Amino acid sequence: MSKLAIPDAIREAMKDVKHKVVVLSGKGGVGKTTVATNLAISFAKDKHAAGIIDADIYGPNVPKLLGLDGQHPTSDGEKLDPVLGPLGMKIMSMGFLLRQSDDAVAWRGPIVAKAITQFLGDVRWGELDLLVVDLPPGTGDEILSILQSIPDIDGVVIVSTPQEVAVLDARRAIRLVQKMGVPILGIVENMAEFICPSCGNSHRLYGEGSTKQAAEDFGIDHLGSLPFDPSIIQLSDKGTPFVVENPDSASAVAFGEIVKKLAKKMGLKD
Amino acid sequence: MSKLAIPDAIREAMKDVKHKVVVLSGKGGVGKTTVATNLAISFAKDKHAAGIIDADIYGPNVPKLLGLDGQHPTSDGEKLDPVLGPLGMKIMSMGFLLRQSDDAVAWRGPIVAKAITQFLGDVRWGELDLLVVDLPPGTGDEILSILQSIPDIDGVVIVSTPQEVAVLDARRAIRLVQKMGVPILGIVENMAEFICPSCGNSHRLYGEGSTKQAAEDFGIDHLGSLPFDPSIIQLSDKGTPFVVENPDSASAVAFGEIVKKLAKKMGLKD
Numbered sequence A, B: 001m002s003k004l005a006i007p008d009a010i011r012e013a014m015k016d017v018k019h020k021v022v023v024l025s026g027k028g029g030v031g032k033t034t035v036a037t038n039l040a041i042s043f044a045k046d047k048h049a050a051g052i053i054d055a056d057i058y059g060p061n062v063p064k065l066l067g068l069d070g071q072h073p074t075s076d077g078e079k080l081d082p083v084l085g086p087l088g089m090k091i092m093s094m095g096f097l098l099r100q101s102d103d104a105v106a107w108r109g110p111i112v113a114k115a116i117t118q119f120l121g122d123v124r125w126g127e128l129d130l131l132v133v134d135l136p137p138g139t140g141d142e143i144l145s146i147l148q149s150i151p152d153i154d155g156v157v158i159v160s161t162p163q164e165v166a167v168l169d170a171r172r173a174i175r176l177v178q179k180m181g182v183p184i185l186g187i188v189e190n191m192a193e194f195i196c197p198s199c200g201n202s203h204r205l206y207g208e209g210s211t212k213q214a215a216e217d218f219g220i221d222h223l224g225s226l227p228f229d230p231s232i233i234q235l236s237d238k239g240t241p242f243v244v245e246n247p248d249s250a251s252a253v254a255f256g257e258i259v260k261k262l263a264k265k266m267g268l269k270d
Helices: A008-013 A032-045 A109-121 A141-149 A164-179 A211-218 A230-238 A250-266 B008-013 B032-045 B109-121 B141-149 B164-179 B211-218 B230-238 B250-266
Strands: A017-024 A050-054 A090-093 A128-134 A155-160 A184-189 A222-225 B017-024 B050-054 B090-093 B128-134 B155-160 B184-189 B222-225
Touching: A008 A109, A017 A032, A017 A141, A017 A250, A032 A050, A032 A128, A032 A155, A032 A250, A109 A141, A141 A164, A155 A164, A155 A250, A164 A184, A164 A211, A164 B230, A184 A211, A184 A250, A211 A222, A222 A250, A230 B164, B008 B109, B017 B032, B017 B141, B017 B250, B032 B050, B032 B128, B032 B155, B032 B250, B109 B141, B141 B164, B155 B164, B155 B250, B164 B184, B164 B211, B184 B211, B184 B250, B211 B222, B222 B250
Parallel strands: A017 A128, A017 A155, A050 A090, A050 A128, A155 A184, A184 A222, B017 B128, B017 B155, B050 B090, B050 B128, B155 B184, B184 B222
Antiparallel strands: none
16 A cells, blocks of 8 residues: 655645544444534534534535535635634535535546545645544545545544444454554444333344454454434434533433543543 | 446346346445345345345445355356355355455555456356346445446435435435436335334434435435334344345335335336
8 A cells, every 4th residue: 555645735734733533434324424523513612623624525414414504615716714613613525515415426536536635735724723534434545545645643533333244344444544554543332222212221223243342353442332312313414413412411421431532642631 | 427338248247137226325324235135135035036246345245244254256267156145146245355354445446446347247147137236335436437337227226214414415326326317216215213122112213304305306216114123233244134034024024015116117027
């Protein structure tokens, strides 16, 4: 695997960004974007200057999750200014650049690589404590390109459900990232347990596949486990991050523990 | 969008395949591979000669779902013979060609395109009534390449959960497929309703986003709705298709209705 040079424009655009975290999953539909978005907003709540790059060019859903659908970055003709989201977060998403939400992005490989590089280099991020990058799911070409294009990544956070095929795909992703020499901050288990709101009984909807075993096998940290919480999905559909709307919920408390561990690992004051 | 010529090798390899169905989702994690696998096996149960191409090169999970992990296609040095699965199904998956299940597939775009073309042209399918193609999730480059490489597709089946961002991604996929002039057989709503096994109450885990509205907006058929059934996930993890293992379950009955509609649309005797 050859190491590509990081473009100067990207180094320049990110020179005042203190910490960068990349959120990645092997499989789609495991809550990667929800984790990425709520991670950034958790730090923003703690008075850190935070930003999000929604690099999921095939399904850029960060604007939808933050209630920013239909917004557009402003430009001075040279650089783009990110859209301002809740708590002053700076948000950049391919979703802002598409004409309408039904638009299919079906670009050929070289155009994709170019779009991502532009994306990363053309945005005026300014000073940030933390930039969270939401990658497309999978272990494809774009992942390589994006991971190789970002200077000085603090580390990657892997998200997986307990479904065995999801853990299998997470293992592929971990191996890929380790091969590239990019540090991994840990793995988050998502959608683990569903507490029936009618009777209070607990059900493991996605089975018993073990993110803990994967963490052990690859020598990475298991950051924590989040329940399957339909209110998170409903709040996401409404454009409201759950850590803001339901800060006392079991989900938000579990998420807070994960954020604390990450802050400590990155040397960010909590 | 330029129309690529279909390679002769692929036309030749598929010349005795009567019907081809492509299963696609805009978002990952919506059950696309489960639908594709159980679709093929439903037709196989009805004495049709069926096959599956697992073209999800980034997370090829069909072998896992059919209990075929670790199998390998045989070769005469020229063509590959598909692996024989349950009910005599012919299965080909990138998963068979990877050294171990943790292997990350991180190929550059041109290699991916070449791998897929080889994949489609190098397999000796022989006579089949139906070949089901499981595409990678999303609306990326590989989708274009694969859809354009398969001759005489009967149509595409779109899979989505009711989560609004999943329906949004499904809309993108529908628009892309329609732009390419490939027929769409319809959309399947998956993971709609969860019946708590402890108390029997019903919960819409993924919310109320409307696959029916999407079907109406794009003028395609709504093929049916499948419940969120944890036993499907457990059976998948064990390598057993749910339509074989639990043929009388609510899920299998609902799936049977979808299969009937598809058989009628394709002119396949039920």
